[in-house]
Amino acid sequence: MTFTIPDTCRELIAQLSAFLDGELDDTLCTKIEQHLAECPYCHTVADTVQTMLALYRHAQVTVPPQVHAHLLEILNREPNPQQDERVS
Numbered sequence: 011m012t013f014t015i016p017d018t019c020r021e022l023i024a025q026l027s028a029f030l031d032g033e034l035d036d037t038l039c040t041k042i043e044q045h046l047a048e049c050p051y052c053h054t055v056a057d058t059v060q061t062m063l064a065l066y067r068h069a070q071v072t073v074p075p076q077v078h079a080h081l082l083e084i085l086n087r088e089p090n091p092q093q094d095e096r097v098s
């Protein structure tokens with residue numbers, strides 16, 4: 011079974027943190043909200059990112075931009091169970 015993340019989802023995920031921070035304009039927000047409502051994958055990713063952001067804020071931890079980018083990169087990565095076992 012293969013699962014490829016569609017380009018629309020990749021674009022959305024790239025904008026997700028700005029969306030959750032309320033930095034996007036209304037038109038874009040509506041577009042993202044609509045997509046999240048109908049795409050289970052993006053819904054899960056948005057949920058995860060939102061939880062992470064809430065945790066960071068709650069703990070008053072400042073996340074360096076490169077860490078944040080890395081987290082998004084992990085979320086954006088093609089699922090590959092074989093590689094997930096390896097920790098470098």
Ligand SMILES: [Zn+2]
Binds near residue numbers: 018022
């Ligand atoms: Zn999606």
